[in-house]
Amino acid sequence: MSSSILLSHPLSPHLHLPKPKFRPSIASKLSNFELKNVSLRRPLNSSSTDAPRKLRNLVLARVAETETERSEASSSLIGEDSAEFVLSEQKISSWVYFTLVLGVVLYILDVVWIDNSTGFGKAFVDAVSSVSGSPEVAMLALVSIFALVHSGLASLRDVGEKLIGEQAFRVLFAGVSLPLAVTTVVYFINHRYDGVQLWQLQGTPGLHELVWFANFVSFFFLYPSTFNLLEVAAVDKPKMHLWETGIMRITRHPQMVGQVIWCLAHTIWIGNSVTAAASVGLIAHHLFGVWNGDRRLAIRYGEAFEAVKSRTSVFPFAAILDGRQKLPKDYYKEYLRLPYISITALTLGAYFAHPLMQAASFGLHW
Numbered sequence: 001m002s003s004s005i006l007l008s009h010p011l012s013p014h015l016h017l018p019k020p021k022f023r024p025s026i027a028s029k030l031s032n033f034e035l036k037n038v039s040l041r042r043p044l045n046s047s048s049t050d051a052p053r054k055l056r057n058l059v060l061a062r063v064a065e066t067e068t069e070r071s072e073a074s075s076s077l078i079g080e081d082s083a084e085f086v087l088s089e090q091k092i093s094s095w096v097y098f099t100l101v102l103g104v105v106l107y108i109l110d111v112v113w114i115d116n117s118t119g120f121g122k123a124f125v126d127a128v129s130s131v132s133g134s135p136e137v138a139m140l141a142l143v144s145i146f147a148l149v150h151s152g153l154a155s156l157r158d159v160g161e162k163l164i165g166e167q168a169f170r171v172l173f174a175g176v177s178l179p180l181a182v183t184t185v186v187y188f189i190n191h192r193y194d195g196v197q198l199w200q201l202q203g204t205p206g207l208h209e210l211v212w213f214a215n216f217v218s219f220f221f222l223y224p225s226t227f228n229l230l231e232v233a234a235v236d237k238p239k240m241h242l243w244e245t246g247i248m249r250i251t252r253h254p255q256m257v258g259q260v261i262w263c264l265a266h267t268i269w270i271g272n273s274v275t276a277a278a279s280v281g282l283i284a285h286h287l288f289g290v291w292n293g294d295r296r297l298a299i300r301y302g303e304a305f306e307a308v309k310s311r312t313s314v315f316p317f318a319a320i321l322d323g324r325q326k327l328p329k330d331y332y333k334e335y336l337r338l339p340y341i342s343i344t345a346l347t348l349g350a351y352f353a354h355p356l357m358q359a360a361s362f363g364l365h366w
Contacts, residue, residue, distance in 0.1 A: 079244025079308045083339040094235055101233045105174075113179040116364065121183055125366040135194040136277040142187055143281030146180040151285070151292060153177065157240070158299070170234040188278050189361040192266075195273035202269060212351075214265040219347040220340070221247060221258025242301050244308050246334045249325055252312040253293060256286040290314055 113119040128145070129138045153160070153173050160169040201207055230236040247254045263279035297305045311324045319325035328334075350357075 077244060078304050079242040079248070081334075082241075082243040082246040082248055083334065083337045085338045087338075094230055098230055098233050098235045101235060105178075105233075109178060109182070114182065114364070121179065121186075122364070122366055125183060125187060135191045136273050139187060139191065139274050140277045140281045142180075142184045143278060143285065146177070146184050147281070147285035147288070149180055150177050151288060155292060155296070157296070166238050167234040170231075170238045174232075174234075183366070186361045186364055186366050188274075189358055190364075190366060191274050192270055192278075193272065193274075195275075195277075197272045198276065199271040201271060207269070211265045211269045214261050216347055216351075218258040218261035218265070219343055221251070221254035221261065223255075223258075223343055240296070240300050242297060242305060242308060244312075246340075248312060249320070249327060249331070249334075251314060251316045252309065253286075253290045253314050256290050256314075257316055259283060259286045 111118050113121040116122045125138075125142075128141050129135075131141065132138065153176065157169065157173075160172070163169075164172070228236065231238045251257050259282055263282055267275050267279045294305075294309070301308075311319060311326075313319035313324070320327060
């Protein structure tokens with residue numbers, strides 16, 4: 001029976017068919033290198049293997065291209081990745097210490113400056129106001145004093161840190177700047193509707209929503225260098241950062257841009273001379289900060305800063321539009337981080353806390 005089956009099989013050797021030119025058993029013995037070479041050859045009259053081969057080559061090429069892009073993006077980053085917050089690197093003890101420091105600072109600020117029965121805040125405001133009976137002059141003077149002290153100490157940072165250390169200089173810097181900042185804010189809240197009314201647009205449809213949105217956006221620009229609160233409170237050693245990602249891709253001086261947006265929004269909404277005076281002083285201070293900030297970074301970082309400067313801009317989006325700044329495809333991920341989420345929550349909280357802030361300021365009678 002076996003012989004009959006053999007004879008009846010169409011591939012029986014008794015039919016003297018020619019031997020096949022390709023034996024599968026030989027292919028199984030080829031090396032990996034030989035197999036790859038064979039797989040890349042185009043089979044004769046075999047369109048069925050074209051599609052899988054092309055698809056495989058396309059996938060491999062795309063993977064290589066992606067890895068190259070990631071490698072180039074990583075190697076081309078000269079400055080620091082802003083708003084980077086790694087939860088696993090945080091120490092509970094540092095944040096407990098930060099909370100204690102914050103509480104002590106606020107207590108000292110209240111006793112030494114804010115409380116009218118013990119502090120010097122009211123006496124300082126009265127002294128500035130007595131120079132002129134004009135609230136516009138007093139407002140501009142308070143902004144100017146704060147700007148002079150704040151920018152002056154910032155310019156002396158390198159010298160000061162060498163003399164007393166980074167953390168001690170940060171304490172000095174904050175200890176002098178914070179009371180002046182609080183005074184300026186409180187005086188603005190209490191006198192924002194004084195002076196001459198220049199225009200009245202508060203009844204314009206849609207203006208409130210536009211002003212609200214502008215103020216909301218401004219806070220994402222205003223606080224790019226306060227991502228590491230532990231440095232702000234001198235719990236960690238403070239550093240002069242050369243940020244390059246996130247909001248820095250849009251403008252190299254986000255604090256200036258944020259302050260301009262905030263001032264324009266408030267001036268348009270309130271529309272009087274006191275608000276205009278405050279806006280002029282604040283914008284002038286931050287424009288000076290553009291020049292002074294670049295100067296200090298150039299001294300500290302040299303060629304690294306020049307490289308970052310060449311692909312960023314002062315005017316928002318200018319470097320992006322002229323091609324000097326290349327945004328990564330996943331640029332949006334640079335904002336999906338805890339610091340930006342915190343800024344969102346605090347900005348919304350500050351808006352809803354406006355009545356409380358106004359009541360507290362009115363109670364000081366500054």
